[in-house]
Structure formats: structure tokens, C-alpha cells
Amino acid sequence: MSDAAIEVEGLGRTFKARGGDIVALRDVNLRVEPGEIVGLLGSNGAGKTTLTKILATLLLPSSGTARVFGHDVTKDAREVRRMSGVVLGGERGLYGKLTGRENLRFFGMLAGVGRRRLTERLDAALDRVGLTEVADRAVDTYSKGMRQRLHLAIGMINEPPVLLLDEPTVGLDPVEAERLRHDVAALRARGTSVLLTSHLLLDIERLADRVVILAEGAVVADVAVDEFAKLAGYTAVVTVRGTGRSPVLDTGRSSQIMVDDLSEAEGLWTLRLRVRDWSVDSFGHLGAVLGGVEILGVDVAPLRLEDVYGHVAAQLATGSGTDAVEVHP
Numbered sequence: 001m002s003d004a005a006i007e008v009e010g011l012g013r014t015f016k017a018r019g020g021d022i023v024a025l026r027d028v029n030l031r032v033e034p035g036e037i038v039g040l041l042g043s044n045g046a047g048k049t050t051l052t053k054i055l056a057t058l059l060l061p062s063s064g065t066a067r068v069f070g071h072d073v074t075k076d077a078r079e080v081r082r083m084s085g086v087v088l089g090g091e092r093g094l095y096g097k098l099t100g101r102e103n104l105r106f107f108g109m110l111a112g113v114g115r116r117r118l119t120e121r122l123d124a125a126l127d128r129v130g131l132t133e134v135a136d137r138a139v140d141t142y143s144k145g146m147r148q149r150l151h152l153a154i155g156m157i158n159e160p161p162v163l164l165l166d167e168p169t170v171g172l173d174p175v176e177a178e179r180l181r182h183d184v185a186a187l188r189a190r191g192t193s194v195l196l197t198s199h200l201l202l203d204i205e206r207l208a209d210r211v212v213i214l215a216e217g218a219v220v221a222d223v224a225v226d227e228f229a230k231l232a233g234y235t236a237v238v239t240v241r242g243t244g245r246s247p248v249l250d251t252g253r254s255s256q257i258m259v260d261d262l263s264e265a266e267g268l269w270t271l272r273l274r275v276r277d278w279s280v281d282s283f284g285h286l287g288a289v290l291g292g293v294e295i296l297g298v299d300v301a302p303l304r305l306e307d308v309y310g311h312v313a314a315q316l317a318t319g320s321g322t323d324a325v326e327v328h329p
């Protein structure tokens with residue numbers, strides 16, 4: 001039996017369609033260690049939901065294997081379901097006329113939690129996702145965020161060691177999204193392994209230990225979150241504003257600095273640069289590149305995960321930069 005919480009090997013999935021076969025996943029390899037939170041990124045149609053559904057035994061693979069704590073999703077689907085919970089983004093399927101508590105009880109029974117256990121767990125489960133106050137209201141009266149949190153409570157009611165979250169913050173306002181993030185962060189303390197798909201890079205930045213990027217059904221990058229930033233090749237964006245003569249740029253003087261943009265208006269100029277490693281030396285490099293102009297202000301913004309993803313996605317789109325992105329065959 002394998003130690004990994006999730007172990008995916010050579011996984012493929014093809015859908016038959018009228019215009020021909022759609023390959024949603026091709027030869028995907030992925031491991032999630034116990035207690036690890038892995039962020040799954042990729043543009044629309046990359047195969048994220050297909051992978052999540054296969055792991056949740058909602059869809060069969062066409063080739064390869066997927067295991068949850070050693071249990072094969074095809075051969076031991078029942079065990080896999082016992083070991084895992086799933087929350088699909090924008091999910092419906094709640095009973096609007098029933099209360100939150102009644103929904104949780106019903107889905108808990110479906111997940112195979114015994115009646116007595118369930119009664120013991122309901123209050124704690126509702127409390128964990130902050131639904132205690134509204135637990136006895138019909139779900140029809142819930143906000144989107146409350147519904148999504150109820151889904152999370154349902155996904156966790158069998159206290160699974162593995163949780164699959166597909167776009168859990170989709171459609172939520174910032175406050176609701178933050179609340180949900182908080183709930184997921186709390187899972188880390190319990191040692192739950194999580195595969196988290198999200199469009200919001202803030203989710204990944206705040207929660208994930210590792211980032212896996214899918215493109216057209218294949219894994220194109222698999223790196224620790226700290227390593228992820230290095231894929232972009234820079235660590236800070238610097239904006240320099242000045243007056244008078246605009247700078248004559250001599251970027252040959254520093255391998256540290258890349259110029260993005262120089263604009264001028266009404267005697268003021270603004271220069272945007274990217275810096276490979278922002279450090280105490282950087283002002284010196286900056287001075288050398290700018291060469292004696294009158295500077296009014298310098299603004300240094302650390303790299304955001306969003307910038308990295310944009311950068312990596314652009315590289316993937318042009319098919320270049322395979323040296324920067326760790327590409328799996």
C-alpha cells in the first residue's frame with residue numbers, strides 16, 4: 001500500500017464527442033503527501049475538474065491509475081469515498097426547503113456516517129464553518145457563501161483524510177471567500193490532505209504548499225509555492241518616477257534589471273522595471289541603468305503569485321521558456 005494521500009500515475013481521460021474525441025487528461029502524474037495542500041492551476045478546459053471528479057469516483061479514467069491512500073478509484077471506489085470528501089465549485093444539489101442541519105444530516109448518511117456519530121458531529125461541523133446561527137433556516141434563504149460553506153461541511157462530515165476542493169470560492173464575495181479560506185486553513189491543523197483548484201491565486205498563495213499547473217490535460221509544472229515565484233525570473237516590480245530629462249537606459253549595465261515600459265507626460269516620466277533579486281545592491285544597479293536623472297520616487301512591489309502565473313501561462317501559450325518551467329515529458 002502506498003503512503004501517498006493521492007497518487008496519480010499515467011492518468012488519461014478522453015470524452016467521446018460528435019466532432020471527435022476530446023482528450024481532457026493525458027498521462028497525468030501527481031502525488032499529494034499526507035497533510036499536504038496542493039494547489040491545482042490551469043486555464044479553462046485544462047482538465048482540473050475532470051481530475052477532481054476521477055479522484056472523487058464520479059468519473060472513470062480512460063487509462064492509468066489514481067489511488068487515495070492506496071485505494072484504487074476504479075477497483076475500490078467505496079473505500080476511496082470513505083477516505084475522501086469533495087466540494088465542486090458552484091455546486092447545486094442542496095435541498096432548499098430543508099434546513100442546513102437537515103441537509104448535512106442527509107448527506108452525512110449518504111456518506112456512510114452512522115446515525116449516532118452523525119448526531120454527535122452535526123453541531124461541531126456546523127460550527128466549524130460558521131453556520132451555527134443559521135443552521136435551522138431553510139437553505140433557500142442562504143447566501144452563496146453560506147451554501148458553499150455548507151458544501152464544505154458536507155465534504156468533511158465523514159472526517160476524510162483527503163479533501164478535494166474544485167473552485168470552492170467561485171462566485172463568492174471577498175468576505176465570504178476569506179471566510180472559506182479560513183476554514184480550509186483550519187484543515188491543515190487537522191492534517192487533512194487537500195487538492196485545491198482555484199482561479200483565485202490568493203487561495204493558492206495562502207493555502208498551498210505546492211502548485212501543479214495543468215495545460216491541455218497535461219502537467220506542465222509541479223513546484224513548491226516558494227519555488228513557483230522563481231519561474232517568473234524576477235522577484236520585484238519597480239516603478240521609478242522622475243522629472244526633467246528622461247533616462248537613457250543602459251540595461252547592458254545590469255543583468256539584474258529588465259525594463260518593461262517608459263512613459264512620459266507633462267515633464268514627468270515613469271519607468272517600470274523588473275528586478276531579478278531585489279536586495280540592498282539593487283539601488284546601485286538601478287543608478288547604473290538610469291544614469292544620473294532626477295528621481296522623484298521609487299516604488300518597489302514584490303512579485304505576486306498572479307504575476308508569476310500570468311508569466312508562466314504566457315510562456316506556455318507561446319511554447320517558449322521551457323527552460324524556466326519544469327516541463328514533464
Ligand SMILES: Nc1ncnc2c1ncn2[C@@H]1O[C@H](COP(=O)(O)OP(=O)(O)O)[C@@H](O)[C@H]1O
Pocket residue numbers: 015016017022023024042043044045046047048049050051
Ligand atoms: N462530460 C464531458 N463531455 C465532453 N467533454 C467534456 C466533458 N467534461 C469535460 N469535457 C472537456 O474536457 C476538457 C477538460 O474539462 P474540465 O476538466 O472541466 O476543465 P477545467 O476544470 O480545467 O476547466 C474540456 O475540453 C471540456 O470541454
Ligand SMILES: [Mg+2]
Pocket residue numbers: 048049050166
Ligand atoms: Mg473546472
